[in-house]
Amino acid sequence: MDESNATCGKRLASIGLENTEANRQAFRTLLVSAPGLGNYISGAILFEETLYQSTVDGKKIVDVLAEQGIVPGIKTDKGLVPLAGSNDESWCQGLDGLASRSAAYYQQGARFAKWRTVVSIPNGPSALAVKEAAWGLARYAAISQDNGLVPIVEPEILLDGEHGIDTTFEVAQRVWAEVFFNLAENNVLFEGILLKPSMVTPGAECKERATPLQVADYTLKLLKRRVPSAVPGIMFLSGGQSEVEATLNLNAMNQSPNPWHVSFSYARALQNTCLKTWGGRPENVKAAQDALLLRASANSLAQLGKYTGEGESEEAKKGMFVKGYSY
Template identity: 30%
Template sequence: MSTSKDELSANAKLFKTPGKSILAVDESISTVKLPCCEDNEDPRRAYRELLLTPPGALRSLNGVVLSEEALHQKTEHGKPFVDVLEENKVLVGITIRGNPVAWRGLDGHPQKFRQHREARARFAVWGDGPVTDASEPSEDAIRKQAKELASFATCCQRGGLIPIVYPKLSFDKTPSTSNPQAGQRDIPGDTLRVLRETVPPAIPAIVFLSSGQSEDEAVIAMNNLKVSKPWSLSSFFGPSPQQRTLKARARNDSPHSPQDTRRAQKRPRGTNKGDLQPGEGTSKSPYHKDYKH
């Protein structure tokens, strides 16, 4: 299956849509020990249905990252989750596992990426990408990581998928900054300064991950990016806005209960204008040691 550059470009530009963000649905299944982590597909399906199917649940999203299981999974009533997303004009993403050697088939091409595209995925993130120590990143480590990320991006594009490329950092140690009192207002500014010096304006969008922050912390950090910049800014939420849904899953709430509909409608909304809405925010961080996206 061939994919034109125009189609890839058009899909990538959807990440520039104001008021929209990306949600990593299955990230919390492996990082939060709740019933959805059981070695049983039914609880995982119920969790995804709880998160994606209530009315209004997808209105603030332009992309959702699924696991390979979820990419081929259906709701309790037999509707593929991919259909749920496409009907709401949400791009389907896939988490890629493994390494560049494992991705290539006998012909030397990234067959797995094409298979994901045939299953209607349109973008990808690398779940097992290289990790750099954020406290003392060496030049060699940065170059190695950049080379491996470039390989991932190339495989994505050859397979017809948009690559979401991001450097993974280990935060088990506190990274140093020029200002020892640096807080949430300083770090976004420092990040933007580095991005202006290194990222060309032709890049469609810069997407900030919530990482190990709480929902409220992630919203505050994005709101502190209200400055002039050459690209669109958006957000990529993992466990942060899913805490209420995970707790609801632990209580076995119905996916379509009035309470969960309100939860879904109040999910933080991404924007390239810096006016995220925290909704029913939670201040508890979902950080876990050796956390992986």
């Protein structure tokens, strides 16, 4: 739930709400106060506004999360900007002042951080973009650990493109190799990070779709080739997959043994039906929270390999890919 104010505005606009602090506060209050959410969710990544915000009832959001047994975290990157000298690619800014900001976030109750950078397959990716992404993630991770925050390392391979699953696999191998090399160069403690990658899937516009078993096979093969077993957790992003698709793929990955805790760190794939159910109406809050709890419990089962997919709504099966998505 770490969408920037601009991205949160896009979410609110989809249900006809204005992008005001009051509306952002109302939606995030709905999310954190869903009864029993802590049974399925262990951490919540917040945007800076939310970390310092109170609920509509006047309770600090970090306190509400703590009561649920949910650890508060913070998005510390400052977003994507064009990368000069590249093939129309981007880099992630936010290293300037990161140490002092991280210390302040820790004081406010955050215990982990997240930094998202992206690589685009249709645009190359160029060696420059891959190096820049890996180096930025590594510097962020080292600075975060130095200030007591567990860094979530998020090298996202965007879904955009017509390429097949083999192309995604090859690009991801290259990106992850660079990321872990740079983490080591920066003396990042692997036991003290979480990896938040995208799953290995075909491009969103590829005519050949992949089954959950294929996604699991390719993704686990990539993990085994590139990720040190010292890394305790792999928290996959959903990246525009439908709610059900993201859950089915996660479940398939947990059908075979591996050295990591393979779990989820979803935004849209947890929030979408919840948001549509709420629609900004106070009388719909309970139904929206029930929709959120349904998704959270489904993914909780999937990270144990026990999800069946029975009784899912049509809304939950709708894809959420947005071409050229930024946040």
